[in-house]
Amino acid sequence: MHPTDFTLRGAIDALNEGTISSVELTNAHLDGIAKLNPRLNAYITVTAEKALAAAKASDERRRQGTVGALEGIPLAIKDLFCTAGTRTTAGSRILDSFVPPYESTVSQNLLDDGAVFLGKANLDEFAMGSSNTTSASGPVENPWSRANDPDTRLVPGGSSGGSAAAVAARLALGATATDTGGSIRQPAAFCGIAGIKPTYGRCSRFGIVAFASSLDQAGPVARTVEDCAILLKSMAGFDPRDSTSADMPVPDFAKACERGVKGLRIGVPKEYRLDGMAPEIVALWEQGLAWLRDAGAETVEVSLPHAKYALPTYYIVAPAEASSNLARYDGVRFGMRVTEPGSDLRDLYERTRAAGFGAEVRRRIMIGTYVLSAGYYDAYYLKAQKVRALIRRDFEQAYEKVDAILTPATPSAAFGMDEKQDDPVAMYLNDIFTVTANLAGLPGLAVPAGLDGQGLPLGLQVIGRAFDEETVFAVGRTLERAANFTALPGLRAGA
Amino acid sequence: MGKPRQIKDFLKKMSLDTATIRRIASLARIRLDESEVQQAQAEINGILGWIEQLQEVETEGVEPMAGGSPVAQARARLRPDVVTDGGQADAILANAPDRQGEYFGVPKVVE
Amino acid sequence: MSYTIEGRTGPWELVIGLEIHAQVISQAKLFSGAATAFGAEPNSQVSFIDAGFPGMLPVINQECVAQAVRTGLGLNAQVNLWSRFDRKNYFYADLPQGYQISQFAHPIIGEGAVEITLGDGTTKTIGITRLHLEQDAGKSLHDQHATKSFIDLNRSGVALMEIVSEPDMRSPEEAGAYLTKIRQILRYLGTCDGNMDEGSMRADVNVSVRKAGEGFRTRCEVKNVNSIRFVMQAVEAEARRQIEVWESGEEVFQETRLFDTARGVTRSMRSKEDAHDYRYFPEPDLPPLVLDSDWVAALKAALPELPDARRARYTAMGLTAYDAHVLTLEKETAVFFETVAKGRDAKLAANWVTGDFFAALNRLKRDVSDPPVTAENLGALLDLISDKTLSGSLAKQVFEAMLETGKAPGEIVEERGLKQVTDTGAIEAVVAQVMAANADKVAEYRSGKEKLFGFFVGQTMKAMQGKGNPALVNEVVKTALAG
Structure with missing residues (x-):
C-alpha cells in the first residue's frame, strides 16, 4: 500500500504499530505534492523543510514515548489560518507578503497533538467563492474529471478548494478548512471526500483571517467520516481568546461514529425539493434516506419555511460583515501598499485596496458597504438578521420532531473552470443547501455518497442540532458505510 | 429560489445609479476606474435585485439574531483586568510597508 | 438673567451639549491584555488585537465594564443590564481595524443627571443622555517628518467612556462647570484620572445659537477640546462665529470643527469631511454584554x-x-x-x-x-x-x-521656644518696661489719644518676640495704662 493511500485513522494505526514513520509518511506526501501540485495548485505554500523537521521531531517524541492524538500525521492547513513564521495570504494579493507572528488556536491545537503541517492550502480569496477560482495564487483544479470529457478541468469547489483537492488527491491525510456558507461541505462534495462544519463556537476563530464573523467556522476535511471526527476532536475546544467560542466539553467524536442510527428520526425538509433539481441529486437523496431507514432510522418530513430566503439573507449578512472585517487591509501595518508619487492617505487606501483585492472581494465589500450605509441598515442587515432568527427557529421546531436532517450537499457535481463565472448569482446558488446551517449556527457534514452520470462525486449533507456533532457523525458514518464510496480521482499521489 | 431571469426583472425595478456606485466605492476606499463603475453597477444591481426578495418575509416582532451563536441567550464572557500582552513593538512593526523607527509611516495627514 | 451674546441683530442665546471622552482607569485595554500606562515607548503597549492584525478578536475587560457601571451610578443614571457593542466603520490612519468598537444602539448606561453650581451660587441640573464604552484610537504624529505622519498605537484599544449630555447648557460658564463636575465625580469614583493634559479626558462640544423663544438651530461639533478653559473659550468662539454667519444672511452647516487654541477660533476639520456614514452594525465578534443585577448592586454598595x-x-x-x-x-x-x-x-x-x-x-x-x-x-x-x-x-x-x-x-x-507666654506676671513686667521707656506716649494716651493703645500692645509683643498671649497682653496693657 502506498503511504499516501492511508486513511488518517489507518496512518495513526500504522505509526502506532511502527510499520511506518512520520518522516516516511511526510516524504511520501511531499513527493506527491512535488509531482501534482504544479497542476492542481492545491497548495499556495509548501513548507517541506519545516514539515520534515516536524516529522523527525514527531518520530523522536514517539521514541521517547510521547504520542499525541495526531502524532506525526501530515496535514494541509488552509491559508486562512495564521501560522507563526509561515506566510499566510488568505489567497489575496493584499496579504502576499504577510508572515504572522502568531498561530491560530485551531492550528496550534493540531500542533499540540503532534500533527505535521505540509503547507498552506489554496482557497478562494478571503474564502469568498464556491469554485476556488478567485485566489490570487491561481485556481485549484479538481483531481476528478468527467468520464466522457476528461480534458475539461473542473473546479474543486470553494472556498476550501485547495484543502479538498489536496486531501482527495492524497496530498495530505486531512486538512483544515473553514465554512462561512458552505466552504467546507461544497468542496468536500465536489472532491468526493468528507467535511464537517461544526456548530458555531465549537472551534476557536482566533487567528483565522475573518470573512464574516457570525458565520465563519473552522472544520476538517478528510477522506472518511471517522478521519473528520478525529481531526475535529483535536481542532475543537474552548478558547478564552474568542468571545464566541463555546465553553463546552469536546466529546469523543470518533466513538460517536459507530453509534449507528437505530431509532433516530431523520428529517427531510420539504422546501429543499427544488423545482428543476437534477434528477441524479433527487435520486441520491432518496437513496440516502433509504440507507438510513435500512439501518433502523425513521425518516420524517419536516418544514423549514424560511429556508428559501437563506441565500439572499446570507448575501446581506456575509458581505456586510466582510466589508467591515476587511477594512483593516489598508496598507499601513501589514500587507501590500500601493502609492503614486504625491499620494495622500486616502489615495493610498484606494489604490492599495483596488490593487490588493480581487474582483469578487471588491464586489462583496461594496455590497456590504451599501447594505450598511445610512438609510439601508434596517432594510437589509437588520431584516436579514431577523430572517436569520426565523431560520434558526425553523430548525428548532424541526428538531422537536427529528434528531438530524438529511439534504443533498450541492445542487450539482463539480463544474468546469470556465463555467458560471460571469453571473455572480448563479455562482452563489452553489451554497443553496449548505448556507442554512451557517445562518442557524448548526453543524453540517458532507459525506461522499455516489457518482453522477459523468462519474463525478456527489455528496449528502447531514445537519444536526447545535453541539450535537455526535449524532451527525453517527448518521454520516452510516451513510458512508452504506454508500461504500470507493471511486478514486484520476489525479492522485501514488497512482 | 431566485433565478437569473427573475433577477434581471428586479434589476429594472430598483437599481443604483453610477453616482451611488462611486459613493460606495469611496466609502469602502476602493478606487474604481470609469470602466469599472459600469461593470460594478451591473453586478451589484443584479445581486441587490435578487436580495430584494427578503422584503416579502414577515418579520414583525422578530428579535434579530445577535451574532452567530445558535444559543439565543449567548452573553459575553469578561476577562480579568490583567496585563498579559504588549512589549513587542518589533513584532507589531515587522510587517509594516513603511516602518519609520518605532512608528508606522503614512503620507502626511492634514487634520 | 440669562447669558446672551449681543450681535448686530440683538441678543443670541447659546445651546451647548458636551460629549466627554473619559479614559477608564484600568490596567489593561478594553479588548486586549496590553497595558494602558501613559508615556510608554511608541508601539510598546500594543497587542496584535489593538493593531488590527488578521484573525485577532476582542475579549471584554471586566474592570472596564465595572468602571462604566460605577460611573453610571455616580451620575444617577440607569444601568442597562443588557447592552451591546457595535462597530463604527471609518478609515483613519490611527484606527487599525477600520472600525471602532463602540456602543451605538444599546449603551451600558442610560439617562442620568448631575447638578452644577455656578459662580453666583445658583445650581442647575444638566441631563445625561447616555454613557457608553468604546475603544480609543491610536495617535498620529504630524510633526516628526516633512511628508509623513507617524502612527503610535499605544492608545489604540484603551477603554473610553463617552458621556453624552443633553443640550442643557446655555453659557460658557455652564459648560465649564458641567465638565468640572463630571471630572470631579469621575475622580471621586476612581473611574478616570481626569488628566486633561495627558488626554485622559477630552470633550466634543456641540454648539448652536438661537434667538429667544426659538427652537434649535443647526449645531456644530468642536472636537477634542482638552481643557476646561478651552471648552469655555471654544463655546464662545464658535457661538460668535455662528452669530456672524447667521447675521450675514448665510446658513450654519452642520460640521465638525477644531478649536485653534493659539488663535482662539474654530476651523473646519478637513479629515472628517466624509466620515459621517459610519455604517454601524452589531459587533459580531462579541455576544451581548449581560450584567447580573447582584453584581451591579455590589458595585453600588461599594461606591465611595x-x-x-x-x-x-x-x-x-x-x-x-x-x-x-x-x-x-x-x-x-x-x-x-x-x-x-x-x-x-x-x-x-x-x-x-x-x-x-x-x-x-x-x-x-x-x-x-x-x-x-x-x-x-x-x-x-x-x-x-x-x-x-x-x-x-x-x-x-x-x-x-x-x-x-x-x-x-x-x-x-x-x-x-515659641511657646506662648501666658504668665500674667511676666507680661506685666514687660509692659512696665515698655511704659517706662515711653513715658511721653503714656501721657499722650492718658490725655485722650487712645489710638496709641495698639502701639503699646505692639511694643510689648515685640519685646516678647511675639510669644505673649495676645488676649492677656491686651488685658495687661489696658489695666496698666488705666493705671
Missing part, C-alpha cells in the same frame, strides 16, 4: 461618597457653602481636610486648609496629593492653637517652619 454628599455633610458640620465647595472639588483635598478636622474644630480646620495651606500649595507649586505639610501635622498645629500653646501669629510662624523643615509642630515649638 460623592462630592455632592460630601459637601452637604460639610455644611452640616458648620462650614460655609464656599468652604464646603472648595474642599470637595478634589477628592484628595477632602480627604486631607477630613484628616485635619478629625476630632477638632471643623471650621478652624477649614480656615487653615483653605487659607494658609492652599496659599502654601500655590506658592510652592505643590499638590494636595503631595503636600508640603502632612494632614496629621497640620492637625497637631491646630491642637496647639486650641490649647493656647500657640497664638494665631505664632501658629503662622510655626506653620512656615513646618513648610521649611517638614517637622512636627511640637518639635518646632520646643526647638525654637
